[in-house]
Amino acid sequence: MVLLPLLDNIINIDSINIGKGRIKPQVPGTKVVFCMQNVKTVPGTFEEHAFFWQPPGFSAMLLMDQIPCVRRVKSAQSWGNDGSPALWEIASTRRKYHVHRRPYMKESHGALQGDMGLPRLLALIFIPTALATAAYVLAGLVQQAIPSLLLFFLVATLILFPIELGVVLRASKRYFGSYSLRSAFANHNHMPWWKVLAYAVVLFGYAGLMSAAIGPLERMVAAPLADKLYSSIPAYFNWDNLEYLRNYPKGVLLITCIAFLAFNVVVGPVVEELFFRGYLTSRIGRFGKWSPVIVTVLFSLYHLWLPFNNLFRILVFLPAAYVAWRQKNIYIAIVFHCLCNLISTIGFIVALYAV
Structure with missing residues (x-):
């Protein structure tokens, strides 16, 4: 151990x-x-x-x-x-x-340390996402042959996700002796799948209520700032500009939608939950019940490419993060995250082809 x-x-x-x-x-x-x-x-x-x-x-x-x-x-x-x-x-x-x-005790194998400081936590979260966002913007400025959505998924696959998974793998090697995802499941308890799904569905229902109540309100409040930002950058980077996106060939749009489904519904949520709700929440365990709150707020701010939905993201993901932490089961957060992204992705694709 x-x-x-x-x-x-x-x-x-x-x-x-x-x-x-x-x-x-x-x-x-x-x-x-x-x-x-x-x-x-x-x-x-x-x-x-x-x-x-x-x-x-x-x-x-x-x-x-x-x-x-x-x-x-x-x-x-x-x-x-x-x-x-x-x-x-x-x-x-x-x-x-x-x-x-006692100032120091020699490290041995078998348990994940929960005393990570906030400076290191901030570095682990914002350095990778800053690198990925910068690469995405620079690549988008020099080429626009592929849609910005597809470009972002490529950048995330090459930079963001490997760094996050690398942190988890390295921690598993350090604390458990081998490269694995074990450090993301350090405080994980077994739970029947029907119970995991039940928690996720209830939380998803709550997210739907927040989407109807808070989402439009936040968009309305942020609209002036969002309009000013999007008017000062190329239309290429505005994911809400479906008319611009429809100018791409049908084959490119199809590939983009397939990638959107794969990365936004499966790969992204799984990697993010392993990193945030699994590994990082355990590593700041010394904050007790505030651990999921801290990680959820930072998780929302980490979405540098989507800066105008922070209140909505925090209100939606905080209950799921707390339940997953309280029940010590990361699968609750993973299934919930996948469900939320599935509905939003389907809505985006339907709107894209609704012409």
């Missing part, structure tokens, strides 16, 4: 009696790592991930974020450093522990 590096809070638990379970160190005297996930506790106690670490010659320690006391942990799954699982029970205690700060 990966032990969190740079942990600040270490709580001594010498007096806690450990019941069921056993650990078989491969080499006597080597450190033993325990990991408890999805811990169930009685009301008033913590319900977070807990980590145990016992280095040679030291007493057991409970590593948590700002946990002032522990009353009871019913059970937890743990791993010995030989990889064997064991079930543990920790006896009840009402003792309050003093929190000691």
Whole structure:
């Protein structure tokens, strides 16, 4: 398992009696790592991930974020450093522990660290999207042989999505030992598919209400600024200018619509949710319930190529982000995002061919 590096809070638990379970160190005297996930506790106690670490010659320690006391942990799954699982029970205690700060702890494998700072978070979000947007604008200024929509998807495929997936893959390698999407599922719980769909459909219904109530209002308020912006840039970049888009050959339009369906309905939502709701939300876990709020606001602002829908995006995606975070299931956000983009994409294609 990966032990969190740079942990600040270490709580001594010498007096806690450990019941069921056993650990078989491969080499006597080597450190033993325990990991408890999805811990169930009685009301008033913590319900977070807990980590145990016992280095040679030291007493057991409970590593948590700002946990002032522990009353009871019913059970937890743990791993010995030989990889064997064991079930543990920790006896009840009402003792309050003093929190000691430790500036550094050596990184080990098995869990995703949740202490990313805001500067790094902003860099991970806005540097890739700024590069992609700049490349899109520059390419659009030097050529207009293909529609701007198709150009944007090509740029996203070559720049934006690879960077976002690369961050997830690199984090998986760092924390879990191999290149995979595991870091996007670090706080993921299994949920039946029917329940995932039920959550997504309810959230989609809410999004429909926001689309009818907030969408037109925001467009009306932003219209003067939007008109001024679009009047100062080539019509090529205005995705709402369907008349301009219809000037392209039918074959090019067909390819654009197919790419729109593929990237806007499947590829884009999946990559963005893995990156934002999966990886980044876990990495800023120290903000607690504010984590999905922070990520959702930044997710909306990250759409530099669509600057006039931020209020609508935040109001639509925040409930989905919170439910996915609360239920610890990223598939809720993925399915919801795909549904929203599917309807908007179909509406765009119908309007394009409605002549």
